[in-house]
Amino acid sequence: MRLIFAIPMFTVLMFYGVSAQLAQAQVPGQLNLMPVPASVHMGTGQLVVDPSFSVGIGSAPDPQLRRAVDRFLNSLRRETGMLPLDMSVADASKATFVVTAARSSKEVLELGEDESYTLEVTASGAKLSAPTTLGAMHGLQTFLQLVVNTPTGFAAPEVNIQDKPRFPWRGLMIDCGRHFIPLDVLRRNLDGMESVKMNVFHWHLSENQGFRVESKKFPKLQELGSDGLYYTQEEIRELITYARDRGIRVIPEFDMPGHTTAWFVGYPDLASAPGPYTIERRWGVFDPAMDPTRESTYKFLDEFIGEMTKLFPDQFFHIGGDEVNGKQWDGSPKIQEFMHSHDIKDNAGLQAYFTARVQKIVSKHGKTMLGWDEILQPGFPKDIVIQSWRGQDSLAQAAKLGYRGLLSSGYYIDLIQSAAQHYAVDPTSGAAANLSPEESARILGGEDTMWSEYVSPENIDSRVWPRTAPIAERLWSPQNVSDVNSMYQRLDEISRRLDWLGLTHNSSYFPMLRRIAGTDDLSALRVLADVVEPVKGYSREETSPVEPTSLMPLNRLVDATRPESSTARHFNDLVDSLLAGKTDAGTKAQIRKWLVLWKDNEARLQPIIGQSFLLKEVAPLSQSLSALAASGLEAMDYLDRGERPSDDWKAQQLELVKRAEEQKAQLLIMIAPSIQRLIDPTAPVEAPKKVGH
């Protein structure tokens, strides 16, 4: 599901103001752990990790734990540059690192499984103990994050960690319907999830633009509804096993009754209007919806859900339920007639009727239904779970009505917001802050959601990571772990660690820039690309020069740039410092150095900009950055001379900033607000249009 209407927004820069209020150091400076554990006590020594390092399992044989230890050693070898014959699995009595799990986690992981662990590292060895395999697996990831390069070798610091999660449901949703996401991409994202202790992969498998699962009962679903881009049942079983080995449950979502055009290509009789249907290529909310009035619809769904619940072993089954515009229902005399004869007042009522029928089918097949906000109707069994995308109000409302819920509103990573914005969203804040303890306990956690209109296998990792890591921390760590500066410091390190898993959020940047430039000389393009971000929220659609479709290559600068410019963040911090009175020569010199670089960059980029069709659209952006920087330098001159600029000058420059803040090539120059503050520290910094929600 997708948010398609505008909701109250706040500027992407708000966290600079917020950070001061939240300043509470959570962990000793040296530890770059994410998520921050519940309790950490540090010693002074360290445990060296060299080729003689060994791991022993201190509990009864458990194949899953053994595989986790093998993978742990492989990760450790990769991060330290060691080889397969270095480090080993040894007898627990002799091992450097002893891992113990009191009992094996179940074959099919369950919501609420004990995930706690205790990790003790001393100069002579380390011990990890957990009540379950799942807890031990989390502890292994913590150990990996502890190992750093030191003057005497790779080593983990002496530390005593007691840890457990705050919420039992910590998920990532990937939309494989709008753009098909290949299995290798999913696998590396599961590796990333494991490393930050996320435990649910929500697999969004059907959309207007594609039906992505092989059905043996209804093969026309994938044969006609996927362009050949779907997962076989064998591949799905393998991915579920892969996820399970990483402590991750897999929840399938088959969105219904809307978002179903791709189903109707093979099975038009399911729809509320006659076919034929073709796979949708545009983005948005469309009219086709299942016909809730025909018994054949439920017969189909009974068989289909029966097949899929056998394929996906998890207890929960997601039926979507969002964004039905009702137009096909309004347009069908037969459906209107049905509503009248069944005393159904409106389309919401008709959807409730449909959802109730589907819930019974899901329940009949032994599963618990999960769906987006819209499915919530009084009278439903209390075991269903509501996933809130429309805001914290609906989550609180569900909890009050006795339903369990998940928060996704605020964790929409496709909207290209900052890590700090997502980090500030807490499942138990807002409307949920006033719940009783019993009601509050119904909030199971949350999921961030990677809707896939603008992602390909090449750039999806850069949208998911590293921003998923602070969301994982929000869902795992104690609620008072909320210092934004600490988060960003640790995030830089965690982002680099994720590289070792094969995630491409960092590494895909340069090849994409090189393709755009058509040359190896990237220095000028990079200076520009480093300081811009894609337009925010839903303005990617609104600002598109042509109607975007699923056929459109994703090879423009807007596709390559990162959701969050750390260059801009650092520059904005420098300007904050200056305006807060830190007028030392070093701060000023750094600000000037950046401004000169940007001012001169236009002249450096100009010679290559005509050589590549992908660079052409960037020309106005480059000019704008150069002009902004020139303006910033003039402002610095005034500040240095202690001189007040004229009102005319100010007005002129602020007009320039305003123009610079407008999107160009669907990109925003993220230092514009800081330049405005240099020009006029007293002028209100306005939220850029359509930035965030």
Place this chain on the structure above:
Amino acid sequence: MRLIFAIPMFTVLMFYGVSAQLAQAQVPGQLNLMPVPASVHMGTGQLVVDPSFSVGIGSAPDPQLRRAVDRFLNSLRRETGMLPLDMSVADASKATFVVTAARSSKEVLELGEDESYTLEVTASGAKLSAPTTLGAMHGLQTFLQLVVNTPTGFAAPEVNIQDKPRFPWRGLMIDCGRHFIPLDVLRRNLDGMESVKMNVFHWHLSENQGFRVESKKFPKLQELGSDGLYYTQEEIRELITYARDRGIRVIPEFDMPGHTTAWFVGYPDLASAPGPYTIERRWGVFDPAMDPTRESTYKFLDEFIGEMTKLFPDQFFHIGGDEVNGKQWDGSPKIQEFMHSHDIKDNAGLQAYFTARVQKIVSKHGKTMLGWDEILQPGFPKDIVIQSWRGQDSLAQAAKLGYRGLLSSGYYIDLIQSAAQHYAVDPTSGAAANLSPEESARILGGEDTMWSEYVSPENIDSRVWPRTAPIAERLWSPQNVSDVNSMYQRLDEISRRLDWLGLTHNSSYFPMLRRIAGTDDLSALRVLADVVEPVKGYSREETSPVEPTSLMPLNRLVDATRPESSTARHFNDLVDSLLAGKTDAGTKAQIRKWLVLWKDNEARLQPIIGQSFLLKEVAPLSQSLSALAASGLEAMDYLDRGERPSDDWKAQQLELVKRAEEQKAQLLIMIAPSIQRLIDPTAPVEAPKKVGH
């Protein structure tokens, strides 16, 4: 096999002197094709490659060609940033690009298959015609290399290409014995081979340090001889299929009777001295060798070769045969007795006896034997093939005796020589230049060899690529394609294209430097790393601070730096220009810019050098670079003032250069000879010690 004695060497810098003599532009400047085709005629227009681009097959259905077209489109999508729904396979009558192969290549590719093709690109479409599927596959790779980013979109220039290879055997050998190389690494290297039209993967599968193939008849080979690191037969069959789809034959090598310690761990009775044996961890030539005097040895080999010739379908079967030191034979009274009673005069004679017996076994199983120089003995059947590692003399000698041969001497990429050095080696030069046409025709081509003492999955690509591309060109293109400057220009582009295949020769550099630095601030380390190269030839062993083994992590700077520093190459070109009289301000300013960067770098690296145990050994190298650069700046001052430096100053500086030329941390500073020439343009530039092959 490995060269273990010193042979005449030449400096890695020699190609700077050579390049002028070889200056003949081979291709129009705009085309970055490698290997250069036999004939190219350019037009003036271009064919735009956009999402509507389509490929049609104009000949009879051929599953292999269809798969090649699918992979071609995937490569094109990846390089242009397009998606699976962009571009398509279409009916030949409507397609943008029509591909025709007159006949299908055989299921098992054969030596001498017609590999030619004709490719015509016009503004309105393109046509590729070939007599065989294999030829068409080569033409697809040429088309991929033609597509570039232009002001009006991705496009291929109008061109007419007639192409065919000079040699029918163009191979890469990878040693998977000394270090196990996982299948994914092999697959991406096969992709790289396909892109430069190489057609033989020589798989070196057994060594003292490991036996890497599953044998079902003799399972203790892999069970006891591989540390668990081996390929199953199923995996081998899959890799052979993968290679075949890329037009690549797979030749297995089982080295015997020496290099066989790992066999003897499971089967000690094969050896010439009593066991038990353990897997060898050191590098070098060792005593263990098969016992050529026992019939049980041949019974074992008959069964083993029978199993392996069924697994590997290629006509050729490599039995190694190199580097038997004979010590176990000398030490065995029984073997001495056998030699006496069979009138065998020496160990070479005993090996000849062994090889003749093995040749009969290989022949009995329907295969043609291939081996290193040492196997060549008069009287062997004329169909065997000699692979020359000891020099071109032995290749010429084999040809004169009527044997076919391959050149590997000069293509030892593990010796960390420059691309130019390998490029200058031609299979029909040296002693082979004087062969009769009939003799010369026996030279089938060559193979470059990746011996694996110092490579891991992380850095092997950077040793194989891009230097394998110019070797591939040497073996494919007309002999007069030999301009070194053109080669380097095209190589930079080809190297970047290889990135799209997932090869890590460029991308692994930064993660490895980051691990060494233990920090994200790599700028100073990179300045140093960019201008050094690992020690050359066999001096990696000789200069090692401790005895190297297969257990040793490969995570030092010497493992991360590239075999060839393009920074040094460019700087040395600048100094060449200056000393050749190009004393313009631009050249001088560039030289000074580099020298200042290097001079100041020591002060920038110093603060972090103590933080990482992997950086410590680099300190003297960094100091040396800084001192060299300071000396170079003083020399530039003298030059600028038109002043002759004193003999004392010169002597002092040349002494400094001499010290700087000594390896430090097994690394060489590649600008040292240029600094020497700035100090004293008349002093002879000596070959750095042990630089060579």
